[in-house]
Amino acid sequence: MAGTILVTGGAGYIGSHTTRHLVDEGFNVVVLDNLYSGHRWAVHDSAEFIEGNAGDQSLLADIFNRFGIDAVIHFAGHIVVPESVEQPLKYYRNNCVVSQNLVESCRLVGIDKMLFSSSAAVYGIPEKIPAVETDRVQPINPYGRTKLITEWLLQDIAASADAANPFRFLALRYFNVAGAAVKGGLGQATPEATHLLKVACEVATGKRESIKVFGADYDTPDGTCIRDYIHVDDLASAHVVGLKHLIDGGDGGIFNCGYGRGLSVQEILDTVAKVSNVDFPRELSDRRAGDPPALIADTNKIREQLGWEPKYNDTELICRTAFEWEQQYKA
Ligand SMILES: NC(=O)c1ccc[n+]([C@@H]2O[C@H](COP(=O)([O-])OP(=O)(O)OC[C@H]3O[C@@H](n4cnc5c(N)ncnc54)[C@H](O)[C@@H]3O)[C@@H](O)[C@H]2O)c1
Structure with missing residues (x-):
């Protein structure tokens, strides 16, 4: 079952916990992180660590060539809502453009499975409680919009994929990650x-x-x-379960992650x-x-x-x- 997984943002909070779960489950992990808000010490000893930008296509090509990546979990991004209001371009570049480059690089070499860190911020002011994945999405800040745009990007790529060039993804909409x-x-x-x-x-x-x-x-x-509030170990296990689902041939989709x-x-x-x-x-x-x-x-x-x-x-x-x-x- 196991394989080699590229974890972008694996030196950050959720990525480092998920890397630990992946290693425990027998996966080989390659962490790609530019250490903008992550820490080298947080990367599991058994994981390969590459310092760099998740949107750097020549670096990605090199990583794919060296490690034979089976699937990508894409955590890398900026996450501070008020900063996204003050500096929207920073967020569109790091959350949307980087994601686009990453997906494009995956498509070039046939990597066809991806998990993406989305957010409850896509709901904005939710139309009802609890929020269901099919509810209206109407983010109210640039951060939430960059997450929604990346979901749309992934949906469009998956919709255009076919048997000759497949692509499936899970977008996990995290609620408040804690612990x-x-x-x-x-x-x-x-x-x-x-x-x-x-x-x-x-x-x-x-x-x-x-x-x-x-x-x-x-x-x-x-x-x-x-x-x-969802405990970070439970969120990490949701990624492992989701990854195994894709590896087993399961359908992609969008999933809330909370309690x-x-x-x-x-x-x-x-x-x-x-x-x-x-x-x-x-x-x-x-x-x-x-x-x-x-x-x-x-x-x-x-x-x-x-x-x-x-x-x-x-x-x-x-x-x-x-x-x-x-x-x-x-x-
Ligand atoms: N923490 C939460 O409550 C929460 C809620 C919803 C969604 N999310 C999403 O989960 C993901 C991870 O969040 P986190 O809380 O672990 O944040 P974090 O800041 O701890 O981790 C993000 C990691 O990505 C790295 N990074 C940022 N831009 C990069 C780039 N261009 N290339 C390579 N590495 C880059 C950072 O150095 C950091 O290690 C983010 O995409 C975030 O939007 C988090």
Whole structure:
């Protein structure tokens, strides 16, 4: 079953955890990362590491030639929503143009299987909760639009493929990815991260002074925004399951990745305070433009069609692994 997988962005948060799962499952992994926000130390010892840009077509041709790549998992990209509003070209270049170059390079040598990191940001303000893959997509910022454009690119390529020149892909729409490796030794090390749980753990370990709560007057039970937090190990296992599905000849498609349950900002902060035993300061701030009150995945499709079963749908475990990693990383 196993094969050789190119993981772009494999030195980043989700890519490094997924690489570990792939190695554990017997795959050979080649990581291509330009270390923009990733770290060399995060790349698994058993993986080949190539420092470079995932959109560099001559480098890709060389990698494909050297390693005989069977499939690509494309994590590489920029991910900060406010920055995408200020610098849209940076996002269109790194998320859309790089993806186009990568897909084109794959097509040239007949690599016909790809997994792509999409995002719940494609839904924008969701038309209903939980969000189903077939719901309206209407991203409200450049980041979300670059993810949707790349989904469309992949759909168009797959639609144009035929038996002589096949191509199938999975676009996984991640909801809020959180936590750190249950086995330890790996976690989120994104510089200046904006993710709620990461920031809360940085406050609990004393790296930051306080955390802002953006709005406590939403129409939710405690007034704060609700999101669907998925543990990074469960997300990594969704990639392994998805990859095996494509290798077995399964159809491509678009899949939500979440647990189908919402946690409020307050619940996350309370749980971090509990697992860290630190009563850290919270600052109440105005709502941020474009934050939907709730964003929760409908997960029936990935469970039924890929047979994915999450193991870590446990708020305390998610917060505890994130906090313990933050302590270790700070030290
Ligand atoms: N973290 C989340 O909650 C979340 C949610 C939805 C979608 N995503 C998507 O998942 C993917 C991975 O996110 P992450 O949280 O691991 O972020 P991350 O910043 O930790 O990882 C991204 C990795 O890609 C690398 N990279 C960026 N541009 C590159 C390029 N052109 N060539 C080679 N390497 C490049 C970075 O150095 C980094 O190692 C991204 O595409 C992101 O949009 C993340």
